[in-house]
Amino acid sequence: MGMTIVEKIFARASGQCRVIAGDLVVVDIDCAVMLDMSFHRTQRRTILKVHDPEKVVIAYDHMVPAPDKDSAEAHAYGREFAHHFGIKRLHDVGPDQGISHAIVADRAYALPGTVLVCSDSHTCASGAFNCAARGIGAPDLLAAVTTGKTWYRVGETVRYELTGSLPPGVSAKDLFLHLAGTWGHHTNQNVEFGGPGLAGLSIDARRTVAAMGAELSAEFATFEADERLLDYIRTRNPASFTPVSPDEDADYADRRVVNLSTLRPLVALPDAVISNSVPVDEAAGQKIQQAFIGSCANGSLEDLAEAARVLKGRRVAPGVRLLVTPNTQAVYAAALKAGHIATLVEAGAVVTSATCGACFGGHMGVLGPDEVCITASTRNFKGRMGDPRARIYMASPATVAASAIAGHISGADA
Amino acid sequence: MIAGKVWKFGDNINTDLMLPGNLLLAPEAEQKKAVFSANRPGWAEEVHPGDVIVGGFNYGMGSSRPAARSLRNCGVAALVAETINGLFFRNAVNFGLLALECPGVHAAFEEGQTLEISIEELVVGNRNSGATLKARPVPSMLLDLMLNGGLYPYLEKQGLIGRFGAA
Structure with a gap:
């Protein structure tokens, strides 16, 4: 039996030949995203070591511009932290400001075939980039930043094969509402998207579906990489990367065909x-x-x-x-x-x-x-x-x- | 062996019910008073240290917020559910809340009954009915963290983070 997209990414990131559903893997992290919330005085711990400042991104997004004194203090604390450890990718209030999951897309910090973590549940949005991305807890993020590693219990994967194209006035959000309405929650499962309908879905549309992967209660929501995605990334980030395709005989818990042409607003x-x-x-x-x-x-x-x-x-x-x-x-x-x-x-x-x-x-x-x-x-x-x-x-x-x-x-x- | 009085909840219990968004940055003592305030007002005053929660499918869906910490701060000794949302499970590990998936648990318990857990065998028992169920196995690395205060004490011991409240 072959592997799904996330199983292949985990195999590479954990130094193994093969990973299957049910495994516990400890993986190397390619990108760890911290938020303004990471530095709030009620949340933060003093970080004594950063494993690799080049792999850390800081994006202020929840409480921006600072709506209160404590948030302002957290922002100042985070700036000092970034300076102290030489973290260059700080997205502060200003022209570089944005919601972290949009920032990692816009700058293509999230790369195909890589592992990305952030202490926000919608981190799975970067799954649109063929990236094994998911939200983790605040303590997990500290472990990620200080050790460069995290753990995953590998779930089974449901494959969504997209066909057709969205009718005018029907959006990616309607696709999500269709999935959540039809199949319900996907607890302990990954979802994977591909198929001939993918080419007609914009990168923004894919990110909507991937972000809403958290609302399917999926572990990972990962898309296949196509030319449209690779073009998008190459214009934003010169870094090299290796996209990952699922094996033809990958072991899926289920394969479901969704004809986008039949969807309507929900x-x-x-x-x-x-x-x-x-x-x-x-x-x-x-x-x-x-x-x-x-x-x-x-x-x-x-x-x-x-x-x-x-x-x-x-x-x-x-x-x-x-x-x-x-x-x-x-x-x-x-x-x-x-x-x-x-x-x-x-x-x-x-x-x-x-x-x-x-x-x-x-x-x-x-x-x-x-x-x-x-x-x-x-x-x-x-x-x-x-x-x-x-x-x-x-x-x-x-x-x-x-x-x-x-x-x-x-x-x-x- | 853990034994505690059961509080029963349904499917898809979400993090925002355990830790409302407007208290995300509030002190822990304030957060714990608001657990289930939207769906079960008064629960936080009624729960006693050592009580356990029995849940349905997808317990803890939603946010990365430390909702598991609020349950632990309310004195909840364990969560036993049909299935547990992956991110909530991570935070149960992170904050030292024993969280087990146990098929059949929801039907096997009435609220107020006494639930027992044998940690060694991961067997869940109903002291009132005598029924026993097998919880799904938890990797020992994660079980150790859950039973020993979670991830922060581990990171402190490794010299990677300072102690809470330290400058």
Whole structure:
């Protein structure tokens, strides 16, 4: 029996010929990403040794710009830490700012065939880059930074074979909602994406699906590397790398074909995304007070362009707050140049700087009691974005934008 | 041998229910008061040191936040679930919370019954019904960390990080 993508990456990174589901592997890490949260006084430990400063990236994303004194102190502490250990890749507040998972994509720090870790659950977004990337805990990250290694229990892999192409007005978020609605959680399993439908999916779209791998409760969500991906990376990072393809006789727990052409816009009902998706029509008419487009899953240039397409010449309904958060300041600048920011602001949206803020209920768009929000972000758990009495629906950027215009949940015209 | 009173939860219990986002950077003492405040208000006052949680499938889905630490700080002696989300399991290892996957456990227990765990054999027993179940094996490297306070003490001993609170 052959190996899946992640099994092959683990075999290389653990110095073994073969890795199979059920193994416990200790692997060398190629890239360890620290966050502003890593330096918060309630979280941090004094790091006495850094295994390899060249393999560390620091991205301030959760509490940026500092919304309080403790965050400001954490930022200062992290700057000093980076300086002390000679860590050059520090993405501070400013033009290099962004959500860590978008930064490692935009700069192509995440490379095919490599192992990447970060203490945030949506680290799996870099799986779109043919990278074995996953979120780990804060103590794991300290071990990763100080020893250069981490451990994985290798799960079995489910292969998703993509065919066809997404119809107009149907997005990668709808693909995710279809997967979560149809197959539910993938606890202790990896998901792998490939097939003829892959070529038609943009890199941004793949990153949306990979980021949402965490919401499938998958261990790793890894894509095959194709020319489209390799071109994207080569224009951003001159480093050498070796993409990994699965063996033809790889041992999969299941192989599932998804015909992208048959998908339609979906909405996840409040409190869960697992087995909770319905067609937009079934949720249509539900009044909303907030609409959000952002996060590592839906703050890309493509997402902003799609929102702008829907909002062009329209107005956000009275009584609705539409918040839009680009995933990096570079995306913000590109959206500005393309005219998307003007379209969004003229329609009544509030565009924030790049942060995880509203998605995790941290700042920049926290929900109050009994409010209803439709979000194109990562999670709709009870209490996720603020008060536990708030209700959060999840959908694509187009559906969220159309709902903001209508004042209630509504599908977008394709 | 661990023996504790059972608190029973369902499938897909998420991290945000155990550690709400607005308390992500709050002191641990404040975080532990908010465990399950959204889905089971008052639980944090009712739970006693030594109690155990029985969960369904995909226990702990969601964030990398240290929700396992909050359970440990509430005095939870062990989590036994049908399946445990991989990231939550990592944090159980990281923060020294005994977390076992045990097929059939959800149906085998009623809330308030007493659950026993033999660590050596990883056998889970219901003291009230007499039923016994076998938990899935845990690699010894990870079990050792779970039973010995987690990863921080290990990293401290290796001289890789300072002690908490030290400058």
